[in-house]
Amino acid sequence: MPHAIPDVRAGDVAVPVIGLGTWQLRDGSAQALVEQALELGYRHIDTAQIYGNEQDVGAALAATGVSRSEIFVTTKVWIDRFAEGDLQRSVDESLRKLRVPQVDLLLLHWPKPQPALAVTMAALNNVYDRGLTRAIGLSNFPSAVMARAAAASEAPIATNQVEYHPYLSQKTLIAKARAAGTAITAWSPLAQGKVADDPVLTEIGQAHGKTAGQVTLRWQVQQGVITIPRTRSPARLAENFDIFDFALSDAEMARIFALARPDGRLGDMLDKAFSWDVD
Numbered sequence: 694m695p696h697a698i699p700d701v702r703a704g705d706v707a708v709p710v711i712g713l714g715t716w717q718l719r720d721g722s723a724q725a726l727v728e729q730a731l732e733l734g735y736r737h738i739d740t741a742q743i744y745g746n747e748q749d750v751g752a753a754l755a756a757t758g759v760s761r762s763e764i765f766v767t768t769k770v771w772i773d774r775f776a777e778g779d780l781q782r783s784v785d786e787s788l789r790k791l792r793v794p795q796v797d798l799l800l801l802h803w804p805k806p807q808p809a810l811a812v813t814m815a816a817l818n819n820v821y822d823r824g825l826t827r828a829i830g831l832s833n834f835p836s837a838v839m840a841r842a843a844a845a846s847e848a849p850i851a852t853n854q855v856e857y858h859p860y861l862s863q864k865t866l867i868a869k870a871r872a873a874g875t876a877i878t879a880w881s882p883l884a885q886g887k888v889a890d891d892p893v894l895t896e897i898g899q900a901h902g903k904t905a906g907q908v909t910l911r912w913q914v915q916q917g918v919i920t921i922p923r924t925r926s927p928a929r930l931a932e933n934f935d936i937f938d939f940a941l942s943d944a945e946m947a948r949i950f951a952l953a954r955p956d957g958r959l960g961d962m963l964d965k966a967f968s969w970d971v972d
């Protein structure tokens with residue numbers, strides 16, 4: 694029996710705390726993996742225009758026996774489509790590829806100086822008002838620009854999807870998002886697989902009969918952070934989902950928080966001036 698997945702409140706919507714990330718699954722493999730994930734009990738899928746696999750995710754949504762209303766689908770608008778009109782066309786394309794009339798969450802993929810944020814937020818609110826998405830949000834927005842986006846938006850900012858794993862603290866951004874009612878979604882939650890070799894995470898896992906990856910994902914969901922690990926392996930799909938039958942103690946959580954380091958960032962930066970909030 695699949696576990697019931699806890700939800701995280703994000704603006705006006707409830708988001709399943711774990712989802713399947715699909716970055717780099719662009720060789721047709723996303724369809725089978727999404728179908729397998731849904732069979733295992735996953736109810737949240739994360740894609741993006743730029744991932745080049747929305748059509749494969751759409752094929753999985755069409756083929757699965759799980760009803761559309763039970764699946765939380767997120768996609769993202771790439772930065773070259775942020776102008777009025779372009780953004781709406783990007784969303785129309787995403788919906789066509791995904792074979793759905795509406796997604797659950799639509800994110801701006803990265804902040805960008807031009808066009809003005811107010812223009813892009815107005816276009817994002819336009820697709821929200823037209824019912825093309827149940828919620829809107831951001832990705833890779835440090836707190837200052839997140840606050841500007843929220844101020845320019847009628848609709849609540851449901852989430853900010855950011856790099857977050859044991860080696861990157863993000864405590865300032867997480868606190869500010871929480872205070873604003875915006876959930877945090879962790880991208881590269883497994884530090885792109887690096888957590889598997891970590892001695893502290895491995896040791897904590899041994900005490901619970903779990904792997905370092907499972908400990909990491911548990912640490913995120915226990916904070917109320919939404920997490921979207923990606924794998925090509927059916928065995929790891931099941932492993933990553935099997936995190937709801939144990940809990941980390943306060944001392945274990947603290948040991949994991951202590952793994953953060955100043956050079957822990959992994960993400961490619963599109964903009965040399967980009968920097969996360971300083972912790």
Ligand SMILES: NC(=O)c1ccc[n+]([C@@H]2O[C@H](COP(=O)([O-])OP(=O)(O)OC[C@H]3O[C@@H](n4cnc5c(N)ncnc54)[C@H](OP(=O)(O)O)[C@@H]3O)[C@@H](O)[C@H]2O)c1
Pocket residue numbers: 713714715716717739740802832833854855879880881882883884885886887889904906907921922923924925926929932933960
């Ligand atoms: N918004 C953004 O700008 C942004 C940026 C990056 C990512 N994302 C989203 O976040 C998702 C996840 O991030 P990610 O794909 O960068 O990395 P990730 O989920 O942190 O790590 C994926 C890597 O870890 C391995 N792995 C998976 N489960 C494992 C486990 N239990 N133990 C050990 N290794 C494991 C996978 O290899 P195998 O395939 O061999 O299992 C893969 O190489 C993406 O797919 C995407 O949806 C968003």
